Amino acid sequence: MALLQISEPGKSTEPHKRKITLGIDLGTTNSLVATFVNGSPQIIKDGDHNLIPSKVDYSAEKISVGNQIEENSLPITSIKRLIGKGIDDIDVDELSFDIKTIDKNIFVSTPIGLKSPVDISSEILSKLKQLATDYFNDEIYGAVITVPAYFDDGQRQATKDAALKSGLNVLRLINEPTAAALAYGLENNKSGTYAIYDLGGGTFDVSILKLSDGIFEVISTNGNSSLGGDDFDRLIKDWITHNHKIKIHNHLQLQALNNCAKSLKEQLSVSDEASQIISIDNQELEIVLTSDTFEKLSLELINQTIKCVKNALYDANFNKDDIDGVVMVGGSTRMPIIQKHLKQYFQKELLNNLNPDEVVAIGAARQAHILSGQSDDDMLLLDVTPLSLGVETMGDLVERIIPRNSTIPIAKAQEFTTYKDGQTMMKIHVVQGEREKVSDNRSLAEFILKEIPPLPAGAAKIKVTFQVDADSLLKVSAEEITTGNKTEIEVKPAHGMDDKKIREMLEDSFENANQDKNFRSLSELQVDAQQIIELTEKAINKDKHLITEIESDEILKKIQELKNGLDSKDTNKINLAIEALNNASISFAEKRMDNSIQSALSGKNINNIKIK
Amino acid sequence: MNFFNVFGINQPHFFIDLKDLKKTYIELQKQSHPDRFASASEHEQNVALLKSSLINDAFEVLSDDLKRAKYILECKEIPLSNATRNEFLIEQMELEESLEENNSDLQELKLLLDKTNTKFNENLNTLRNHFEAGNFDSISSMVNELIFLQRFTIKIKDRINKII
Numbered sequence: 001m002a003l004l005q006i007s008e009p010g011k012s013t014e015p016h017k018r019k020i021t022l023g024i025d026l027g028t029t030n031s032l033v034a035t036f037v038n039g040s041p042q043i044i045k046d047g048d049h050n051l052i053p054s055k056v057d058y059s060a061e062k063i064s065v066g067n068q069i070e071e072n073s074l075p076i077t078s079i080k081r082l083i084g085k086g087i088d089d090i091d092v093d094e095l096s097f098d099i100k101t102i103d104k105n106i107f108v109s110t111p112i113g114l115k116s117p118v119d120i121s122s123e124i125l126s127k128l129k130q131l132a133t134d135y136f137n138d139e140i141y142g143a144v145i146t147v148p149a150y151f152d153d154g155q156r157q158a159t160k161d162a163a164l165k166s167g168l169n170v171l172r173l174i175n176e177p178t179a180a181a182l183a184y185g186l187e188n189n190k191s192g193t194y195a196i197y198d199l200g201g202g203t204f205d206v207s208i209l210k211l212s213d214g215i216f217e218v219i220s221t222n223g224n225s226s227l228g229g230d231d232f233d234r235l236i237k238d239w240i241t242h243n244h245k246i247k248i249h250n251h252l253q254l255q256a257l258n259n260c261a262k263s264l265k266e267q268l269s270v271s272d273e274a275s276q277i278i279s280i281d282n283q284e285l286e287i288v289l290t291s292d293t294f295e296k297l298s299l300e301l302i303n304q305t306i307k308c309v310k311n312a313l314y315d316a317n318f319n320k321d322d323i324d325g326v327v328m329v330g331g332s333t334r335m336p337i338i339q340k341h342l343k344q345y346f347q348k349e350l351l352n353n354l355n356p357d358e359v360v361a362i363g364a365a366r367q368a369h370i371l372s373g374q375s376d377d378d379m380l381l382l383d384v385t386p387l388s389l390g391v392e393t394m395g396d397l398v399e400r401i402i403p404r405n406s407t408i409p410i411a412k413a414q415e416f417t418t419y420k421d422g423q424t425m426m427k428i429h430v431v432q433g434e435r436e437k438v439s440d441n442r443s444l445a446e447f448i449l450k451e452i453p454p455l456p457a458g459a460a461k462i463k464v465t466f467q468v469d470a471d472s473l474l475k476v477s478a479e480e481i482t483t484g485n486k487t488e489i490e491v492k493p494a495h496g497m498d499d500k501k502i503r504e505m506l507e508d509s510f511e512n513a514n515q516d517k518n519f520r521s522l523s524e525l526q527v528d529a530q531q532i533i534e535l536t537e538k539a540i541n542k543d544k545h546l547i548t549e550i551e552s553d554e555i556l557k558k559i560q561e562l563k564n565g566l567d568s569k570d571t572n573k574i575n576l577a578i579e580a581l582n583n584a585s586i587s588f589a590e591k592r593m594d595n596s597i598q599s600a601l602s603g604k605n606i607n608n609i610k611i612k
Numbered sequence: 613m614n615f616f617n618v619f620g621i622n623q624p625h626f627f628i629d630l631k632d633l634k635k636t637y638i639e640l641q642k643q644s645h646p647d648r649f650a651s652a653s654e655h656e657q658n659v660a661l662l663k664s665s666l667i668n669d670a671f672e673v674l675s676d677d678l679k680r681a682k683y684i685l686e687c688k689e690i691p692l693s694n695a696t697r698n699e700f701l702i703e704q705m706e707l708e709e710s711l712e713e714n715n716s717d718l719q720e721l722k723l724l725l726d727k728t729n730t731k732f733n734e735n736l737n738t739l740r741n742h743f744e745a746g747n748f749d750s751i752s753s754m755v756n757e758l759i760f761l762q763r764f765t766i767k768i769k770d771r772i773n774k775i776i
Contacts, residue, residue, distance in 0.1 A: 019651075142651075171650050171651075172647070172650060215638060310773075310776070311773070314769070314773065367647075370647070371647055371650035371651065372650070372651055373650070373651045378642070380638070380641060380642050380645060380647070381647060382641065382645075406668070406672070407668045407671075407672070408668070409646060409661050409664050409665045409668065410665050410668050410669060411662070411665040411666070411669065412669065467661070467665065469646065469661055470645070470646040470647060470661070470664075589655075590655070593655065593656060593659055
């Protein structure tokens with residue numbers, strides 16, 4: 001709408017209205033929601049709990065989430081490990097619930113039907129949103145949602161879809177270690193180079209960041225989006241079943257064993273020996289686990305995370321001695337064996353003075369507050385894309401177009417050509433990953449560019465553009481240069497509904513439930529109209545030179561009509577007059593935007609690059 | 613608009629102050645990054661996305677000596693030279709052979725990496741001299757050699773990474 005384009009960039013057109021923003025950490029094991037109140041971050045509690053277990057229980061009567069789930073039920077857990085994935089990407093034996101697959105898409109069987117990982121995640125997000133709505137007794141403007149830095153495009157897109165489904169306005173997806181660094185920088189006002197080691201319930205990330213004067217610059221990131229605390233539990237569980245020759249017959253037994261393993265692991269965070277009694281097949285067993293045994297079991301996993309740290313340092317072109325501090329994030333970093341091995345590797349004390357469970361949500365809340373335009377904080381966050389993006393070329397090989405660790409947003413174009421005489425179609429297969437062969441990477445999308453003019457092999461030129469936005473989400477477009485024939489696709493994971501459909505559905509339900517909410521009251525409309533008049537008049541006074549006299553006369557005429565409409569107190573008339581003014585000023589607004597870009601790019605601050 | 617123009621430099625120029633470049637980069641991103649427009653109209657968000665992407669792309673190219681040199685050739689429409697000096701052809705073969713022979717010897721691989729890095733830096737100096745003299749034919753062939761050395765460095769590093 002032209003109305004918004006006339007206001008100053010990034011500033012709200014409704015300064016009188018507060019915007020409630022949230023930072024959401026949608027975790028594998030636990031989720032949190034935080035906000036900014038009076039300039040400081042705050043966790044929004046669920047009763048007495050800061051943490052909301054990321055569990056959903058479906059029954060014929062109701063859907064329960066987190067702390068409200070009754071004991072002895074069998075809720076869906078760790079759904080984050082499935083989101084944005086296909087059946088080939090997961091280990092079905094480790095699930096404590098039944099799944100079904102349709103076209104490789106995963107669905108969970110529940111008493112009320114099949115639910116996708118997006119559906120289930122959106123139940124958790126709805127719960128968090130509800131907590132915030134109750135807390136403020138007001139509407140939520142928007143949220144920053146965190147994702148593991150090493151999430152691929154499909155996993156990010158699915159997370160965003162889950163948020164939209166729960167009715168949240170997603171201001172940004174940000175990476176979990178980056179969010180932690182924001183919270184950490186906020187508390188400590190530090191500058192230097194930091195490694196963020198983030199071991200959560202189901203994911204592991206490491207990011208190397210530079211902090212200076214309010215600039216948070218991610219240099220490199222690495223990780224494993226299916227390695228987390230759950231895997232340490234599984235090692236203990238396998239050790240128990242092996243040592244005690246236990247056969248698992250059903251999901252309830254698997255859940256009991258998982259809980260036992262988790263409890264043993266948690267005990268080892270405060271003592272050197274843990275014990276737990278478990279009853280299996282009407283038999284009571286006492287399990288004793290020492291930290292030495294646990295360390296032996298876990299060594300391989302720990303080494304995997306350290307290998308990721310090495311890769312991140314390598315990509316950043318740093319030595320481990322270049323790192324000023326190592327920040328520990330995620331509940332799993334409470335394990336003493338993790339701390340021991342990291343200390344050994346870095347030869348440094350670890351920074352864990354902030355609660356490792358809460359730091360991500362707090363960082364996200366800070367960023368949400370800034371993105372809503374309500375903060376004077378001049379902080380700038382520059383993040384990177386975790387995985388390389390490319391297209392398939394002849395012979396199952398990947399042609400890389402955007403290398404990993406490129407600062408986002410980023411757009412790159414590459415030209416391809418036909419390999420047969422008279423070829424009129426070309427398939428473009430988009431992949432993500434670091435391997436040379438197409439089949440070893442994650443396939444994101446395939447599309448076909450048609451109507452290429454029939455020319456000798458190598459004569460047609462097809463330009464493929466990859467655009468990665470600030471959420472790290474990819475859009476690919478292809479253009480045949482001689483004809484200008486374009487194809488554009490938003491890369492979508494192969495699951496359920498797309499963004500647009502979800503929006504339509506939401507709007508429909510909203511419309512039906514509460515139709516008159518769509519009609520703004522006369523007083524609201526008058527305030528808006530006044531503001532539009534004021535902004536447009538200001539803009540005309542300042543930038544009249546950008547448009548012709550005919551254009552500016554037309555805008556002034558529409559302003560007068562709107563003023564007349566206001567006098568009539570007829571909402572219909574006012575609405576029409578606002579629309580007419582918007583239409584008349586679209587091209588003016590665009591010219592002002594272009595002009596502001598020009599002046600930003602040629603402003604006085606940029607002539608100071610020394611030519612030596 | 614070329615990448616140099618983005619940073620307010622009128623003509624493609626090899627000798628630029630990288631600290632200034634970085635400072636300007638941060639200033640430009642502070643004005644243009646999509647995060648500054650997260651609550652603005654869709655149109656403004658799109659403009660910010662395109663602008664910020666362009667700035668990132670330009671910075672990535674201009675802040676790297678070799679990429680900048682290659683880009684200057686592109687701006688001046690000078691093709692990359694196909695002719696490789698005989699001396700360098702021999703050097704190339706020697707390097708490749710040496711990598712094959714010491715495929716899994718960490719010590720030797722590290723020595724080879726040092727040697728390649730030294731060679732890269734020597735050639736970079738030669739490149740600078742050519743730019744000072746404005747000798748574009750030589751620049752073009754030197755860029756070619758540097759690209760080979762850079763790719764070769766990555767190859768050695770990948771091998772080393774696989775061993776450790």
